[in-house]
Amino acid sequence: MREFPGGEGPQALGRDLAGAVADPTSAYHVAVDGKTKIVGTVSGGGTIPADIAAMTKKDDGLVKALQRALDTVIKNGQYGEVLKRWNLTSEALPASEVNPPGLPRK
Numbered sequence: 001m002r003e004f005p006g007g008e009g010p011q012a013l014g015r016d017l018a019g020a021v022a023d024p025t026s027a028y029h030v031a032v033d034g035k036t037k038i039v040g041t042v043s044g045g046g047t048i049p050a051d052i053a054a055m056t057k058k059d060d061g062l063v064k065a066l067q068r069a070l071d072t073v074i075k076n077g078q079y080g081e082v083l084k085r086w087n088l089t090s091e092a093l094p095a096s097e098v099n100p101p102g103l104p105r106k
Contacts, residue, residue, distance in 0.1 A: 024052070027086045041090070051093060051100070063098055070096035 029036040054070065056062040073079040074095060083089045 023091060024086065024088060027088050031086055038087075048104070052091070054096075067096045067098055 026038050083092050
């Protein structure tokens, strides 16, 4: 087993039979190449959920606008449509959060 942190799937090497990549990257390869199959998932945070973030520069005034925009596409269904298209509905969040608790520091 080899990890591909750069986002390239194991098929890029033409010889690996299995690999571990982030769920969105795996879903992309399944959707576009037809040669990849997801057989299991593991949270990047282990037993602690590890959500994907959208970030802005601190105190730039965009945080609330970005949150409203994300909540709008969540509520109107566009967010769900995108997740469904890429087979990522298990990654769905019910609402955006500003500064949610993160993974514990080691």
